[in-house]
Amino acid sequence: MFSKSCKYAIRAVLYLALHADSEANIGVKEIADRLDVPKPFLAKILQQLSRYQLISSVKGPNGGFFMSTENMREPLRKVVECMDGPEVFSSCILGLPVCSSQNPCPLHTQAFIFREGLLKVVGSKSVAELARQVSDEGLKL
Amino acid sequence: MFSKSCKYAIRAVLYLALHADSEANIGVKEIADRLDVPKPFLAKILQQLSRYQLISSVKGPNGGFFMSTENMREPLRKVVECMDGPEVFSSCILGLPVCSSQNPCPLHTQAFIFREGLLKVVGSKSVAELARQVSDEGLKL
DNA sequence: ACTAAAAAAGATAAAAAACTCTTTTTTTCT
DNA sequence: AGAAAAAAAGAGTTTTTTATCTTTTTTAGT
Ligand code: FES
Ligand code: FES
Numbered sequence: 001m002f003s004k005s006c007k008y009a010i011r012a013v014l015y016l017a018l019h020a021d022s023e024a025n026i027g028v029k030e031i032a033d034r035l036d037v038p039k040p041f042l043a044k045i046l047q048q049l050s051r052y053q054l055i056s057s058v059k060g061p062n063g064g065f066f067m068s069t070e071n072m073r074e075p076l077r078k079v080v081e082c083m084d085g086p087e088v089f090s091s092c093i094l095g096l097p098v099c100s101s102q103n104p105c106p107l108h109t110q111a112f113i114f115r116e117g118l119l120k121v122v123g124s125k126s127v128a129e130l131a132r133q134v135s136d137e138g139l140k141l
Numbered sequence: 142m143f144s145k146s147c148k149y150a151i152r153a154v155l156y157l158a159l160h161a162d163s164e165a166n167i168g169v170k171e172i173a174d175r176l177d178v179p180k181p182f183l184a185k186i187l188q189q190l191s192r193y194q195l196i197s198s199v200k201g202p203n204g205g206f207f208m209s210t211e212n213m214r215e216p217l218r219k220v221v222e223c224m225d226g227p228e229v230f231s232s233c234i235l236g237l238p239v240c241s242s243q244n245p246c247p248l249h250t251q252a253f254i255f256r257e258g259l260l261k262v263v264g265s266k267s268v269a270e271l272a273r274q275v276s277d278e279g280l281k282l
Numbered sequence: 283a284c285t286a287a288a289a290a291a292g293a294t295a296a297a298a299a300a301c302t303c304t305t306t307t308t309t310t311c312t
Numbered sequence: 313a314g315a316a317a318a319a320a321a322g323a324g325t326t327t328t329t330t331a332t333c334t335t336t337t338t339t340a341g342t
Pocket of ligand 2: 233237239244246
């Protein structure tokens, strides 16, 4: 489903949303350590997220990453699409050139239900909402 | 979700189930042409499926692949697991080391529902049943 | 027995994904 | 101004996946 980059990105964004307050930015090192992902690889991912304005960064000493209010308002879906492209939620699970309910593949019905459910979560909930849920329900990152 | 090998495998098995009768075996070429997948790659995949006794083959002139009665009785799940390993249906969608409802990731609930739905289809229905459904409902391969 | 057709096996190649290293830029602090 | 910290940028490496090519084995038909 998701590439590793994408998985790391989702977890990193939620980590940032949970731990970055306006005071202290968070460096790649901390995130990489806490999420147990390769640091230089994560750095690249954060770079890209930053380019697409899904997270914010400041350079220099005491610099690092954080989530602006606008960042927090974005749906997680944008993070996913930033990493894996927009096709993730619309491509056929069997790799057929088009996925359509008019001309479905044998697994379409199930796959479709799933994608819709997932879209409901990552598409309609903001990073802020999801982060709250993570902390309220003690979900794992 | 599925690797390309796995997608090709699923489609190839269903194609065989639909088109191979006891009279005429089907060669790699025909399947590759019809499903529009690279022939030598598909050959490797069929080889593996054959090794795991999920499809049957005969060598020599007029040889090719076909589905034995036993092959037809297997759930499609075996095909998936033969290609992508047994973890596909139990691993965390965010790549966390374990997926568990006790200690879920933020997307667990949705992912779990999906996997169960998919498992219901590929795990409980035999290739024969699925193939029938494909032909009855005019599904695409 | 010989030929040809087909899969099996094995070796290789190309492309993509995952990961790392090095240099540059920006910025803070002394 | 200079040193140091941190991200940005760019180049490079490794691993995995996808795909291809070549040789061998099996077998049917002549
Ligand atoms: S057609 Fe295959 S998932 Fe929709
Ligand atoms: S814990 Fe992530 S999918 Fe179950």
